Amino acid sequence: MIARVIGLLCIFQWSWAAESFQFQSYRDGFLRMMLITPSVQGELFLRGDDKLVPLQGGIIEDLFTLRIPVSCQLLSSQKTIYWSSPGRPLIKGQVPAQSCKRLPELPLKLPVRVFSKGGKCLIDTAGNTLWHTASELAKKNRASVYQNIYALFLTNKPAFAGQDIHRLRAQVLHCPDPALFEHINASHAQQLFEEALLLRK
Numbered sequence: 001m002i003a004r005v006i007g008l009l010c011i012f013q014w015s016w017a018a019e020s021f022q023f024q025s026y027r028d029g030f031l032r033m034m035l036i037t038p039s040v041q042g043e044l045f046l047r048g049d050d051k052l053v054p055l056q057g058g059i060i061e062d063l064f065t066l067r068i069p070v071s072c073q074l075l076s077s078q079k080t081i082y083w084s085s086p087g088r089p090l091i092k093g094q095v096p097a098q099s100c101k102r103l104p105e106l107p108l109k110l111p112v113r114v115f116s117k118g119g120k121c122l123i124d125t126a127g128n129t130l131w132h133t134a135s136e137l138a139k140k141n142r143a144s145v146y147q148n149i150y151a152l153f154l155t156n157k158p159a160f161a162g163q164d165i166h167r168l169r170a171q172v173l174h175c176p177d178p179a180l181f182e183h184i185n186a187s188h189a190q191q192l193f194e195e196a197l198l199l200r201k
Helices: 002-017 130-141 145-155 178-183 186-199
Strands: 020-027 030-036 043-048 051-055 065-069 079-084 091-095 113-117 120-124 172-174
Touching: 030 079, 030 091, 130 145, 145 172, 145 178, 145 186
Parallel strands: 020 091
Antiparallel strands: 020 030, 030 065, 043 051, 043 079, 079 091, 113 120, 120 172
């Protein structure tokens, strides 16, 4: 215990004699600097465009680590950051340029895919809803969304739980025969879809 106290006293005596402000890391919008100084009371400034910009929200994480929320855009080039304590000269540290590139966001929905296997035309819904699947098909065959919904239902009845048009359970469907659309009235298909929805309430 005595040795530990002596060790801490030595650390604090050294910290009073040699102030230091050095870059540690930048991650998730937080800059971490190693700060060795007699006082943890002070202000932070970032030099940019020949002027000092005050930084707010800095906190001491542990004995010598200062965490500061900083926008990555402010650190896109090498910067100098200053620590100002009352009655003491400024101490400064260099912050290397940070990369602010973001990884491309994944699409919210995987695309609906029409493909051929064993001579058969198939549709991979990629887990999308029947409505979204039909909407994507409508862009290609120029039939209405409701016509595509009804054509998919008639062609793939086993893929719907209880043969309920609103309970699609399969991911891979058979493509409807193009001739089928000639026998499906768009208004009638919409009416059947909406009536089936009302029956489920």
